[in-house]
Amino acid sequence: MAIAANFIFYKAIVSTEPGLQTTNFFIKEGILQTTIRTEISIKGIGLHSGCDSVLNIKPAPVNSGIVFKRIDIADSPLIPATYDNVVDTRNCTCLGKNGVLVSTIEHLMAALSLSGIDNALIECNNQELPILDGSGKVFFEILQKASKVNQELSRKYLKVLKPVKFTDDKGNFVEVAPNDGKNMYVKFDIEFPSHIVGHQTFDGKISPEIFASEIAPSRTFCEKYQIEYLQSLGLIKGGSLENAVVLDDEDILNPEGFRVKNECVNHKVLDLLGDMFTSGYHILANITAYKSGHFHNNEVLKLLFADKDNYKIVDKE
């Protein structure tokens, strides 16, 4: 079947001059909560809906976290980007409140987390966030360049105290476990029948540098046979080789090939980091994942928060 030949483009508008920049790296000692200084707009197409989508990322007060608001719906509720507002994990991470939905938040959430942005109000004119190039690269680059401002309270971290694991009926799992309490480490394994993906592993400390070079540029991916099925469900109307890696047995259909080594598992790490930020915190833990996705990420956070003995909210040590 032919891949949809849509000519997809995205346009990023940074509404402010880069100006003064503060470097707020993920998990660095003694840092304050941060928001952006002035509004940023990002425009693109939604992967599933194919609709034009505009985001306005606005400064927000200390301790407000990341909050979404639909501006195309009258009296839309504020929807905090927290695990307990996740209503659908089948094809992306989708938030909902009072029937109002915001979907495909995960790549932006990862970019916000690794840019050290704790508080932001994100207005969107559409259910679905722009897919851009299918990775977190554009979001991260825009957020890195944005002028940021420190706020009056210190950033809080979630330190995992006891191992918490969610395993599905196929044996795929995500586990969060205590570590040195200073960083997040991720070990993620995936296995696909085709040799072009095969068994891929990501294993390392999460830092803005690794995020920028290996994780953020990694695009979403699918196999060619899945496309027809997803289209039959009315999904991926905005999908093209401009915003996804498409695998066909032992081939990759994108003429440019892979962007980075182990791009597929690295994209799963991108999704994981975005989903973990729906905890509302930067998590200090060892995270081990095996063939897992948005569903597992959400379930493990529910288990984590189900028992206060599992974690402690701390300032950075």
Ligand SMILES: [Zn+2]
């Ligand atoms: Zn993704």
